[in-house]
Amino acid sequence: PDGGDGGKGGDVILQATNAEQSLVNLKFQPQWKAKRGGDGGSRQKHGANAPDCKIQVPIGTLVFDHDSNAFLCDLKEDGQEFIAVRGGRGGKGNLHYVSSTNRVPRQFQPGEEGETKILDLELKIVADVGLVGFPNAGRSTFLRAVSAARPRTASYPFTTLNPNIGVIETEDYRRFTIADIPGLISGAHQNVGLGHAFLRHIERCRILCFVLDMGGTDGRDPLQDLQVLRDELEHYEPGLSKRPSLILANKIDLPEAEGNLQRLQKKEKSIRIIPVCAELALHTEDAILILREMLDSLPPEDEQTLLRILAKRRAQAKKAVEEENDFEF
Structure with missing residues (x-):
């Protein structure tokens, strides 16, 4: 009864950078998935946490929730990060279930599924x-x-x-x-x-x-x-x-x-x-x-006014045309 815990799944993170000027590259890979955490092993060996999946986007990228149209983040500084979805918690090995009455437990706790979201990304100023x-x-x-x-x-x-x-x-x-x-x-x-x-x-x-x-x-x-x-x-x-x-x-x-x-x-x-x-x-x-x-x-641009305009445009665009910039994480 010495099974270790599983590792945490990786997060999917949006990172603003001066190196990117548009969102065109995301059109060729609209779905992103971080790796799962490593399995626990015998002798109390814990599985490794998975690395985060970082996606570089241009400075000025606005993040919206696709389903609710809620505004989530304005990535306006170089290096700024936003966690799009979090990886699942690692499972618990059978070591946690050892007791005075159960010396060789066979039960364990499975790891949690990571989050899944569909987000809409738009550039504030192209x-x-x-x-x-x-x-x-x-x-x-x-x-x-x-x-x-x-x-x-x-x-x-x-x-x-x-x-x-x-x-x-x-x-x-x-x-x-x-x-x-x-x-x-x-x-x-x-x-x-x-x-x-x-x-x-x-x-x-x-x-x-x-x-x-x-x-x-x-x-x-x-x-x-x-x-x-x-x-x-x-x-x-x-x-x-x-x-x-x-x-x-x-x-x-x-x-x-x-x-x-x-x-x-x-x-x-x-x-x-x-x-x-x-x-x-x-x-x-x-x-x-x-x-x-x-x-x-x-x-200078009025930030709050611009955000209100973008929210309005998103609502109008969904009614008028099928979106082409939805990205799944």
């Missing part, structure tokens, strides 16, 4: 700046030109399927982030082309940067594209299109660009317009300096 545009407008090319991010680019629409995040460091060593939001299409606010998922990313950016194809590729009209983009944002959430913004008049090297730029400048006098050629990195540094100035002029 990026400081969100690149908004139609497919093939040049968003990804611009991000490649100004940062170390390497989004997939090609001369056909819908290359970007998930947000790509680039970190920009200015000459004074200050940093900010730019998100290449997947291209919007007309009807996005009605969830056409995964529109709701893409629009929710835009909602989490402090500045909107409209990227327009000034060359009018495939017969497009950049002025009409801008109006459609604004309409989609406004239909999705009133006021979103009026967020601080500027226009990147891209592909300025193409033949039709100069005429379209003059039309745009004549119509849009209340918004900053920056002519660029992302592919040639022409005037891209000017755009970065202006974005930095705009960010410096913005007031």
